[in-house]
Amino acid sequence: MEVMEVMGPATANMTLVVGARRLRSALKDALRARCALLKTRAFPYIAHYPYTCGSGPLFVEHSEVKAEDINLTGCRVQEAVRRIASAYQVDFVTLHLFRSGEDAQNKPYVRTNYPDAWVSRYLLNDYVRIDPVLHMAEQIQGPFCWSKITPHEGQAEMMAQAVKHGLGQTGFSVRHVDAVGRRTVLSFNAHDARGETTWDAHLPAMRDDLIALAQAMHNVALAEIYVDGETFPQLTPREVECLRWTAEGKAHTDIAIILGLSGHTVRGYLKDARVKLDCVTLAQAVSKAISLGLI
Incomplete structure (x- = not known):
């Protein structure tokens, strides 16, 4: 006007x-x-495989990040996730920690900064059972790029839903497995895949630092899961094996045959495990080991 x-x-x-x-x-x-x-971006594959692995200027610029440079002392896992995402200049970081034993196979401890809507969908649909990243982590010991994954039909649908919920289309993961079989999978996810090279080219040089970071996060998560200040029982792999077979109802003589050990040696392992778990009876030791996710 x-x-x-x-x-x-x-x-x-x-x-x-x-x-x-x-x-x-x-x-x-x-x-x-x-x-x-x-x-300038390689997008043709998105229709059939929404998670691809690429490298952008931000990642190349920060590829010299060292595990020891990220201070995880005294922080909770969620804060550690935030610090790692910031240090590596990625959008999302996720930690899955699986206890040992079949009962814990599909009940991981998870911390992530993924969008709440996606976390809810992931849990409600029990995607942990088909998550292709977790399946690949079972097959590869070192860091791996998500472009190596060939999803089946159900996994492809899950990944398409992930993109719809705001997740990025690039990623890589690394796992850590401790002496008693508990394993952690640490995953990195970002929206952009700028540039012509993939993260595959950078992962070999970063291998040691990523493995160290996965181990550090594994320990941070364990400290948060279990009672603060309590010394967690450090069982040897043989002690865990013997307890696991005991839980299956096997006598020490049977366990000796299965493991190719003497009965005396098996009894020694079971006694050491019982003492470490601070239990009077072997049955109590087995029960406590199960409750702690050791077997």
Whole structure:
């Protein structure tokens, strides 16, 4: 109204027309720039495989991150997740910690900064049973890029839903398995895959630091899961084996045959495990080991 009163209707209309043309021109320029950017990214595979692995300038710039440079002392797992995401300049970091034993196979301890809506969907649909990243982590000891994953139909649908819920299309993971079989899978996820090289080219040089970081996060998670200040029983692999077979109802003579050991040696392992678990009887030791996720 002010334009019309000061300049007159004709001049005001001319001003509006010129303004609209400039706006359209600006929008077209922005669209061209966006299309040019998309052409530099390898997106054809998204239709059948939404999680691919790539490397962008941010990752290359921060590829010298060292595990010891990330201070995890005294922090909770969720805070550690935030610090790692910041240090590596990725959007999301997730930790899965699985106790040993079949009963704990699909009941991991999880901490992530993924969107709440995706976390809810993941839990409600029990995606942990088909998660292709976790399945791949069972097969590869060192860090691996998600581009190595070939998902089956159910996994592909899960991954498509992940993208719809705001997850990125690039990622890599690393696992740690301790002496008693508890394992942690630490995963990194980002939206952008700028550049022509993939993270595969960088992972070998980062291998040792990523493995050390997974172990550090494993220990941070264990400290949070179990009673603060309590010394967690450190059982040897043989002690765990003997307890596990005892839980299956095997006598020490049977366990000796199964493991190729003498009966005396098996009894020694079971006694040491019972003492470490601070139990009077072997049955109590087995029960406590199960409750702690050791077997």
